[in-house]
Amino acid sequence: xxxxxxxxxxxxxxxxxLCTSVAVAGEVDTLVLDGSTTVGPIAKAFxxxxxxxxxxxxxxxxxxGSGNGAxxxxxSGCSIANMSRFMKDNEFAAxxxxxxxxxxxxxxxxxxxxxxxxxxxVKGLTVQQVRAIFSGAISNWKEVGGPDxxxxxxxxxxxxxxxxxxxxxVMTHDVDGEKxxxxxxxxxxxxxxxxGIRARVQSTPAAIGYAGLGFVDKTVKALEVNGVYPSGQTxxxxxxxxxxxxxxxxxxxxxxxxxxxxFVTLHLSEQGQEIVEDIGFVPVTHY
Amino acid sequence: xRLATRKLLDVSSSSLGFISIxxxxxxxxxxxxxxxxxxxxxxxxxxxxxxxxxxxERFERGDAAAFAEEYEAVRAARQPxxxxxxxxGAAQQQTLDKMIAVLTRLxxxxxxxxxxxxxxxxxxxxxxxxxxxxxxxxxxLERLEGHVDSAEIAGDLALLHSGVDAMxxxxxxxxxxxxxxxxxxxxxxxxxxPALPRRQYxxxxxxxxxxxxxxxxxxxxxxxxxxGMGHRVLKPRVEQFxxxxxxxxxxxxxxxxxxxxxxxxxxxxxxxxxxxxxxHIFGGxxxxxxxxxxxxxxxxxxxxxVGIITAIYFSEYARPGRIVSFLRTCVSTLAGVxxxxxxxxxxxxxxxxxxxxxxxxxxALTLSLLILPTIIRASEEAIRAVPRTxxxxxxxxxxxxxxxxxxxxVPAALPGILTGTVISMGRAAGETAPIIFTAAxxxxxxxxxxxxxxxNQPTASLSWNIYNLCTEHEAANEIRHVQFGMVAxxxxxxxxxxxxAILLRARIARKLKG
Numbered sequence: 001x002x003x004x005x006x007x008x009x010x011x012x013x014x015x016x017x018l019c020t021s022v023a024v025a026g027e028v029d030t031l032v033l034d035g036s037t038t039v040g041p042i043a044k045a046f047x048x049x050x051x052x053x054x055x056x057x058x059x060x061x062x063x064x065g066s067g068n069g070a071x072x073x074x075x076s077g078c079s080i081a082n083m084s085r086f087m088k089d090n091e092f093a094a095x096x097x098x099x100x101x102x103x104x105x106x107x108x109x110x111x112x113x114x115x116x117x118x119x120x121x122v123k124g125l126t127v128q129q130v131r132a133i134f135s136g137a138i139s140n141w142k143e144v145g146g147p148d149x150x151x152x153x154x155x156x157x158x159x160x161x162x163x164x165x166x167x168x169x170v171m172t173h174d175v176d177g178e179k180x181x182x183x184x185x186x187x188x189x190x191x192x193x194x195x196g197i198r199a200r201v202q203s204t205p206a207a208i209g210y211a212g213l214g215f216v217d218k219t220v221k222a223l224e225v226n227g228v229y230p231s232g233q234t235x236x237x238x239x240x241x242x243x244x245x246x247x248x249x250x251x252x253x254x255x256x257x258x259x260x261x262x263f264v265t266l267h268l269s270e271q272g273q274e275i276v277e278d279i280g281f282v283p284v285t286h287y
Numbered sequence: 288x289r290l291a292t293r294k295l296l297d298v299s300s301s302s303l304g305f306i307s308i309x310x311x312x313x314x315x316x317x318x319x320x321x322x323x324x325x326x327x328x329x330x331x332x333x334x335x336x337x338x339x340x341x342x343x344e345r346f347e348r349g350d351a352a353a354f355a356e357e358y359e360a361v362r363a364a365r366q367p368x369x370x371x372x373x374x375x376g377a378a379q380q381q382t383l384d385k386m387i388a389v390l391t392r393l394x395x396x397x398x399x400x401x402x403x404x405x406x407x408x409x410x411x412x413x414x415x416x417x418x419x420x421x422x423x424x425x426x427x428l429e430r431l432e433g434h435v436d437s438a439e440i441a442g443d444l445a446l447l448h449s450g451v452d453a454m455x456x457x458x459x460x461x462x463x464x465x466x467x468x469x470x471x472x473x474x475x476x477x478x479x480x481p482a483l484p485r486r487q488y489x490x491x492x493x494x495x496x497x498x499x500x501x502x503x504x505x506x507x508x509x510x511x512x513x514x515g516m517g518h519r520v521l522k523p524r525v526e527q528f529x530x531x532x533x534x535x536x537x538x539x540x541x542x543x544x545x546x547x548x549x550x551x552x553x554x555x556x557x558x559x560x561x562x563x564x565x566x567h568i569f570g571g572x573x574x575x576x577x578x579x580x581x582x583x584x585x586x587x588x589x590x591x592x593v594g595i596i597t598a599i600y601f602s603e604y605a606r607p608g609r610i611v612s613f614l615r616t617c618v619s620t621l622a623g624v625x626x627x628x629x630x631x632x633x634x635x636x637x638x639x640x641x642x643x644x645x646x647x648x649x650x651a652l653t654l655s656l657l658i659l660p661t662i663i664r665a666s667e668e669a670i671r672a673v674p675r676t677x678x679x680x681x682x683x684x685x686x687x688x689x690x691x692x693x694x695x696x697v698p699a700a701l702p703g704i705l706t707g708t709v710i711s712m713g714r715a716a717g718e719t720a721p722i723i724f725t726a727a728x729x730x731x732x733x734x735x736x737x738x739x740x741x742x743n744q745p746t747a748s749l750s751w752n753i754y755n756l757c758t759e760h761e762a763a764n765e766i767r768h769v770q771f772g773m774v775a776x777x778x779x780x781x782x783x784x785x786x787x788a789i790l791l792r793a794r795i796a797r798k799l800k801g
Contacts (some may be wrong), residue, residue: 030745041566058731059731118519215761217762274482280761
């Protein structure tokens with residue numbers, strides 16, 4: 001009996017010993033990325049590519065939304081914040097107050113395709129129609145040339161950069177020279193990730209949602225907006241009306257030669273561009 | 288009469304009991320059977336030659352010589368496909384060359400037509416995608432036909448027209464077909480190695496290969512002719528290539544798919560021990576497994592000593608009174624707090640207030656808070672269950688209070704304490720919410736096997752990554768087997784831990800009795 005107890009006490013001692021010794025343990029080079037779920041696929045693919053090239057570096061990627069990415073960078077919780085929108089004034093202010101100087105790196109371009117179920121006969125909408133659908137003025141597909149079905153409106157959560165982009169480019173419009181922000185209708189569903197939007201649209205024939213270009217696959221249909229189909233070409237040329245850059249933010253411009261610098265410039269290399277394109281986004285430069 | 292009523296009540300209550308047990312059993316089956324049957328597909332499946340190529344190239348496993356031999360046969364089986372495509376591509380290139388020759392001739396004229404042609408001809412080059420070149424030609428043709436002098440060059444126009452008409456529908460179809468072939472068989476020989484591993488290999492699993500074969504043979508279209516929603520139509524791709532040398536290709540692919548991929552039943556234990564490749568499209572779940580183990584053990588290391596000491600205080604030292612009952616209520620309440628609240632607390636306290644890095648230590652501490660109430664309650668109950676006579680006997684022999692607790696009471700209560708601990712381990716392994724902000728990452732390197740190097744590293748973990756792969760992964764539909772495999776592993780871990788708790792308890796109880 002005594003032996004067992006001694007062992008137990010030993011285990012407890014070892015545990016406390018561990019807690020104290022961890023504080024002085026050796027360092028591994030770690031890059032922590034946090035933020036947008038739209039930039040997520042690019043960041044994840046880059047991370048694997050980078051870790052394969054540089055063994056001994058741990059690149060971790062988390063997808064918690066652009067807003068959380070910004071907060072994390074401000075609190076020095078991450079070294080690179082992935083964002084699908086630019087930083088807001090108040091975020092900049094909070095960052096500077098804490099001695100963090102956000103620097104933006106544009107890693108890719110992205111259109112914001114509107115996704116419907118492939119069985120939906122509607123081929124395209126105008127920006128006005130999309131706005132009307134999301135604000136609730138249009139609530140049935142037959143009003144835009146589709147079948148007689150109630151529209152299920154699916155939006156991203158308000159913490160996401162994709163939501164901000166959508167809100168800024170689609171829901172905000174000029175009325176008599178004044179900027180008016182339409183509110184998304186009350187019955188809309190809010191989903192926490194791009195993949196979640198796609199999953200919802202896949203399973204709901206009457207749904208409409210929006211996600212990053214990299215999330216369009218055969219299970220959903222991207223709509224033409226103002227007669228333009230979202231694709232690499234129409235996004236880079238600016239023809240597709242709902243386009244945006246995707247960012248990685250760092251604290252100051254990273255030191256040349258550092259892992260962070262190599263990582264945020266990876267998209268400029270030929271391989272980086274190929275990865276961006278293969279995932280479905282639009283590389284910043286064209287060869 | 289009263290007796291009859293009683294009997295009836297008795298029977299109905301016992302049958303209710305049986306029914307509810309039955310429902311519970313069925314529910315368990317409904318949940319567990321798909322988890323394990325589909326999860327097993329991550330380990331045992333029909334692996335194709337591409338799977339073996341992946342293992343050999345990426346994980347250096349497998350018999351290289353045998354593979355080379357097999358691959359030679361596969362290459363021979365695939366060659367007709369590539370040959371057919373190449374022949375057809377060459378024929379198309381020839382047609383294009385002819386059209387370019389016509390355009391070049393036109394550009395040598397000395398009028399506005401030449402100027403019109405010359406400007407656009409510059410855009411055509413071998414470096415441009417074939418599709419774009421054909422597109423440019425058809426655009427020039429469009430312009431020429433609208434030109435005032437088009438009658439002059441009617442012969443040339445007709446030639447161009449027939450060329451464009453013959454090619455245009457098939458150019459895009461050919462590109463799509465090439466993609467479908469690459470999806471099924473991997474990149475064509477002689478093409479540049481793609482950057483992403485998912486494009487470097489064809490279908491590694493036969494079940495996925497069948498889906499991709501379907502994609503190759505049939506084009507999915509949607510028929511919107513009806514009034515309501517459209518419905519899916521599968522159109523054989525062969526129709527796009529009727530009366531061309533490509534026609535027999537589809538038949539060949541359909542009947543030689545197995546020869547080209549060599550599916551074979553494979554037992555892939557690497558799913559547990561390999562690192563993932565291309566964000567879980569290939570490879571195993573080692574980082575998740577290791578992360579879960581680190582987090583769970585970490586949580587136990589913190590929670591058990593604190594929990595047992597608290598339980599000893601509550602049951603042995605604390606005088607019954609308002610403060611103690613208040614504390615006890617607090618512990619009970621803590622046990623009922625939703626786990627996401629612990630997650631938020633962990634973020635606010637460990638990360639933001641204590642400036643700990645997001646990583647295993649912060650995650651383990653948060654998890655330990657979550658399981659602490661369970662451990663305190665289980666230990667306290669166990670200590671209370673120790674017969675009073677043990678204490679009295681120990682005290683009567685002259686042992687002090689502390690001595691009694693350490694040598695008599697805690698050992699006697701150990702079965703209960705350990706059961707509580709092991710069950711909490713299961714809970715800690717399965718929790719998602721507390722680690723979202725404190726430890727979890729969608730992608731992270733395999734943690735080092737040295738515990739001292741991992742404390743400040745964010746980590747993947749089974750619970751969080753199952754959620755992440757199901758909702759956020761850009762190819763979520765392609766990797767169902769990985770998702771189910773992870774779920775099966777997690778459920779197995781928890782079940783094994785619980786089973787272990789039961790066995791441990793039985794064994795220690797037996798020992799203490801004997």
